[in-house]
Amino acid sequence: MGTGWELTSALKSKIFQYAAHNQTPVSLRQMVQFGPSPSPGSIFLASKFIVEELPIRLAKKVKDLEYAPQGLNESPSTIKVKNWYAQSFQELTELPKPKIDEKLASMLFKNGVHRYEADESGELHHSTNYEDNPAINNVFSDDGMVLRQTHQHGYGHGHSHSHSHSHIQSSPAIPAKENSPTFGMTYFNPCPMNIIWPREVYAYNKLVCDALTKIKLRHDATVATMAQGVQEWKERNKAGSIINSQIQTFLDRFYMSRIGIRMLIGQHIALNMSQSSPTKQRINSFLNGTQGNNQTSNSRLNYVGVICTDCNVAEIAEDAIQTASYICEEYYGLFEAPEIQLVAPHHAINFMYVPGHLIHMLFETLKNSLRATIEFHTPLLKQKMIEENPGMKYDDIDLNDLKFPPIKVIISEGSQDITIKISDEGGGIARREVPLIWTYLYTTVHETPKLEPEFNQTSFKAPMAGFGYGLPISRLYAQYFGGDLKLISMEGYGTDVYLHLNRLSSSSEPLP
Known part of the structure; x- marks a missing residue:
């Protein structure tokens, strides 16, 4: 798998650039807002979000593995896992961007202000006008439970103006997440159900779904391969059955973020399949671990x-x-x-x-x-x-x-x-x-x-x-x-x- 592939220094520096961005959390509630048969338009916007968000998460994994503690980063199996993440990052960032013309934009954003603006070539990009975005202007996230970190004027710093004045000067009037490609975006956006979507919407959804399916398969063996990497580390360091606490903390973080990545990928593939036929839905439920006979x-x-x-x-x-x-x-x-x-x-x-x-x-x-x-x-x-x-x-x-x-x-x-x-x-x-x-x-x-x-x-x-x-x-x-x-x-x-x-x-x- 990927024998001819190598992590070039140009790709590595691009990955480290992405790793500096903040991730955008997606709540369970957001994930279920699509409903049992999602609108292709909503999936199109979710695909755009995924193609921006996943590379940030994959880049963080590559960086973490590059600097894994105690020499764990030198284990051949750890390097193999790191290269899988880097390869997946490359595939996602090289996907062709979808063109959103004014006609498609009006369909996608029928029920609300859209946050996209056109560049010289006429291609629409995510707008950086945050005024109307409740996800940012509200200190709570979409489910009203998780407090957002924010650095806006007068919020969080108001009580200590005297000695944090210089800090306020240098910090922008918007939260620090501004530089992240997914800043202000949400995974779910409501779109009309009862319209005929243009062919390019389905084509882009399929392109992203196919890329994710390939990536999901590549990473299937991550847990066991990482186990092998730790085993190699133990043999090299003559460590007994007790594992170093730094490595323990690293692995906890590593596997927790893997669950998040798998969840996003699995959910997106499943949503893509459910926009079509019930048969596909059944196959997809089987692939995602609900093997039970009770589904019928x-x-x-x-x-x-x-x-x-x-x-x-x-x-x-x-x-x-x-x-x-x-x-x-x-x-x-x-x-x-x-x-x-x-x-x-x-x-x-x-x-x-x-x-x-x-x-x-x-x-x-x-x-x-x-x-x-x-x-x-x-x-x-x-x-x-x-x-x-x-x-x-x-x-x-x-x-x-x-x-x-x-x-x-x-x-x-x-x-x-x-x-x-x-x-x-x-x-x-x-x-x-x-x-x-x-x-x-x-x-x-x-x-x-x-x-x-x-x-x-x-x-x-x-x-x-x-x-x-x-x-x-x-x-x-x-x-x-x-x-x-x-x-x-x-x-x-x-x-x-x-x-x-x-x-x-x-x-x-x-x-x-």
Whole structure:
């Protein structure tokens, strides 16, 4: 992949220029405003936004990897990941810009003042007239929850005029975000539904969607390749299982911003597909992690891209239970995995969320519980059988004859959070080791699975265990939309994992 490609110094300096810009956060609420079948005009404007916003985020990733701490930036796998981001940056910044003539502008901005102005060639650019832009003139972001940083006159500095006068002189009358290409732009803009859009709108939407699809595929193996990079670093530095805190902080930031990039790309591809046919929508829901069979029963109308506006928590938990049980049976050669009991209220709990994220978090947690249950109880149960049947040999006892204690998945609903508790009797974790489970590459498996040189996640079977990435990354997924993942353990008995999901859906992206 990309063998003939190289990061030239000209491209690197362009990337570093972009990395200095501020990112523009996109809230969940903005992402769902498109509705189940978005207007091609809205997608056209969103495509313009994405083509400006994503290069800023990709550039920040390249810069972060270039300066990764403790020599992590020298690992061959880290360099490989950095080059993937640089290549994606190059492809997006080299896409031809769409031409917006006056006729198209009047269609795009039928219901409001448009913020585009023409240059000499007649091409329309994003206007820098901020007077009428509520996204900037309001100190709150679009969902009324997140305070914006602003450096306007009289705001934030008013109380200390005397000694910050020079600072005010040099700062512009508008927020510092001015220099960012996406400053003042929003991902969603309402556009008329019932008009016939010109061909170039569809052509540009397709061009951007195809570019994003290619980029998404390129970065599929990022998590595992980065894991490999950390593994290389550990071997070079003879580091034990405990990972340096600077690297830990770096990886947390790295993966959190990756979730944001993937979310934007996945959402945009899904919206593009849903502007066409329902069949495409179904394929797209499958590609984005909602593999469940329950999609046929409840209509696709409650999906906006990858976000489900009416996400049924129990149904998704059922999906995750089936998948984790199947992987466990394959791995241990069992006819039936230990029982997983779902305890949910009688009424359905529905809220707005990304099913792909929720399935991922539940699957990873359940996989841990299944493995702990089997590995903790196998010797105990075999011993018990030998005591009851003295003629038996330890090695002759089949795993399928053992009766493991069940794992419980309990769903509860509060006014602000939906909490899912996963309780196992897998022997728990020693208290001093609990902090380690949140560090990357901490695993109780002695042999970390090696990646093939041509590793590609699409053909990659999820291992039962081994990378030590399940919990830390699941926690980032939970925190991405304002939730959390906590773990309480009783050594010698078992572990409870609490997954808190924010039901207010008002959180904006946690941009570093």
